[in-house]
Amino acid sequence: MTAAxxxxxxxxxPNGLGAEAYWRATLSGxxxxxxxxxxxxxxxxxxxAGEVKGFEAKEHLSSRLLPQTDRMTxxxxxxxxxxLADAAVRPKDLPEFDMGVVTASSSGGFEFGQGELANLWSRxxxxxxxxxxxxxxxxxxxxxxSIRHGMKGPSGVVVSDQAGGLDAVAQARRQIRKGTRIVxxxxxxxxxxxxxxxxxxxxxxxxxxDDPARAYLPFDRAAHGYVPGEGGAILxxxxxxxxxxxGVRVYAxxxxxxxxxxxxxGLGREPGLRRAIGLALAEARVPPGEVDVVFADAAGIPELDxxxxxxxxxxxxxxxxxxxxxxxxxxxxxxxAAPLDLAAALLAMDTGLAPPxxxxxxxxxxxxxxxxGEPRRIRSRTAxxxxxxxxxxxxxxxxxxxxx
Amino acid sequence: xxxxxxxxxxxxxxxxxxxxxxxxxDVLDTSFEELGYESLALLETAGRVEREYGVKxxxxxxxNSVTPRTLIDVVNAQLSARAGVA
Numbered sequence: 001m002t003a004a005x006x007x008x009x010x011x012x013x014p015n016g017l018g019a020e021a022y023w024r025a026t027l028s029g030x031x032x033x034x035x036x037x038x039x040x041x042x043x044x045x046x047x048x049a050g051e052v053k054g055f056e057a058k059e060h061l062s063s064r065l066l067p068q069t070d071r072m073t074x075x076x077x078x079x080x081x082x083x084l085a086d087a088a089v090r091p092k093d094l095p096e097f098d099m100g101v102v103t104a105s106s107s108g109g110f111e112f113g114q115g116e117l118a119n120l121w122s123r124x125x126x127x128x129x130x131x132x133x134x135x136x137x138x139x140x141x142x143x144x145x146s147i148r149h150g151m152k153g154p155s156g157v158v159v160s161d162q163a164g165g166l167d168a169v170a171q172a173r174r175q176i177r178k179g180t181r182i183v184x185x186x187x188x189x190x191x192x193x194x195x196x197x198x199x200x201x202x203x204x205x206x207x208x209x210d211d212p213a214r215a216y217l218p219f220d221r222a223a224h225g226y227v228p229g230e231g232g233a234i235l236x237x238x239x240x241x242x243x244x245x246x247g248v249r250v251y252a253x254x255x256x257x258x259x260x261x262x263x264x265x266g267l268g269r270e271p272g273l274r275r276a277i278g279l280a281l282a283e284a285r286v287p288p289g290e291v292d293v294v295f296a297d298a299a300g301i302p303e304l305d306x307x308x309x310x311x312x313x314x315x316x317x318x319x320x321x322x323x324x325x326x327x328x329x330x331x332x333x334x335x336x337a338a339p340l341d342l343a344a345a346l347l348a349m350d351t352g353l354a355p356p357x358x359x360x361x362x363x364x365x366x367x368x369x370x371x372x373g374e375p376r377r378i379r380s381r382t383a384x385x386x387x388x389x390x391x392x393x394x395x396x397x398x399x400x401x402x403x404x
Numbered sequence: 405x406x407x408x409x410x411x412x413x414x415x416x417x418x419x420x421x422x423x424x425x426x427x428x429x430d431v432l433d434t435s436f437e438e439l440g441y442e443s444l445a446l447l448e449t450a451g452r453v454e455r456e457y458g459v460k461x462x463x464x465x466x467x468n469s470v471t472p473r474t475l476i477d478v479v480n481a482q483l484s485a486r487a488g489v490a
Contacts, residue, residue, distance in 0.1 A: 062420065062421075062422060063420030064419065064445075067420055130448035
């Protein structure tokens with residue numbers, strides 16, 4: 001079967017714009033979590049977020065695109081441009097049906113949608129932008145990336161909350177196995193606006209702390225919720241043959257993947273995450289002892305942290321593998337979180353350094369070997385990324401370094 | 405009176421302009437499609453013109469082949485008809 005490999009990445013993260021800036025910040029433990037500036041959060045119970053700073057859309061995108069795009073789409077378009085440049089792909093040189101786009105989304109263009117719903121409510125239908133017809137649609141990032149680069153091959157959008165960021169990459173891999181040469185994949189979400197915020201508050205899982213260093217503490221005794229973030233990463237996924245023919249650098253192969261769903265609550269049955277990990281490793285034919293680092297979902301909710309720690313220790317043994325959660329520096333970015341973790345995993349394998357989990361004093365009860373304080377030197381044969389979505393989604397994706 | 409400068413301002417506000425398209429050039433008789441505006445851009449532009457000038461633009465005007473001159477003429481015909489009634 002055709003192997004699917006990553007040949008390019010584009011990053012828009014709260015602690016760094018562009019893969020280089022993100023990686024520098026992440027290795028140095030620099031967090032992007034702070035009090036919200038997109039709107040005045042004073043009257044809301046949760047007031048911290050990981051916002052992407054210093055992003056001026058008009059520096060990157062034409063004035064034709066600005067009136068028709070939500071922030072999440074602007075970030076996604078720029079991340080896609082960077083990923084293509086990194087992979088040295090010039091879409092104009094390739095047959096348009098050989099290239100597809102599969103992204104994940106968790107909600108859609110909420111800031112744009114809020115503005116137009118406000119126009120509808122306060123001024124009337126004739127004041128609603130014609131672009132509302134698609135700008136707030138959850139599939140819009142795939143569509144706009146596809147239009148911008150003339151990519152007419154198999155495309156789509158995957159929606160399974162945070163797990164979707166891995167599920168989209170798996171769907172992209174399916175298309176490559178079926179013969180598409182290049183698929184842009186990953187996800188960018190951005191819903192830090194009042195409407196997006198109240199929707200997120202409804203989960204009851206947001207941290208209400210005002211201290212950026214104490215608000216999001218997965219696997220810590222003081223864990224009490226998470227901080228949302230915005231941004232994500234877009235990856236160029238390509239058939240191994242195509243990458244070889246083009247003579248480009250390969251970051252890693254998507255060697256294993258599995259998705260499971262949790263059983264109905266109250267039945268006392270085991271949650272699905274351990275099985276997802278086991279199935280992903282089995283597909284890649286990689287034994288647990290050859291997994292060099294795990295990027296945790298890191299919910300920051302005690303019960304969910306326990307479930308994840310039990311799944312990881314069941315597969316790898318107590319303190320059996322280095323585990324890290326660089327999302328402690330970005331917040332949980334919904335569908336954008338796992339693609340950003342994939343970018344971090346690719347860069348970790350590239351540099352032989354696992355980035356740290358910040359602010360966390362690991363609770364010994366979880367039995368995890370959490371990378372804290374500073375980056376840790378690791379072997380870089382493989383990296384496993386975990387992601388879970390609200391309502392019971394579990395996904396695991398194993399990356400394999402072709403250079404070891 | 406609705407002039408090209410008004411239309412240009414509304415176009416730029418509502419839909420922007422493609423790189424490589426010079427709205428200050430001789431574009432009065434170039435179709436909106438050739439100027440890089442798809443049907444939604446035209447719909448958005450028409451909506452803004454209707455709001456600002458209190459006119460009603462029929463869907464039959466808003467075809468792909470419509471040019472800035474045609475649109476300006478339709479708006480001005482309505483404005484002068486209204487002035488004539490008043």
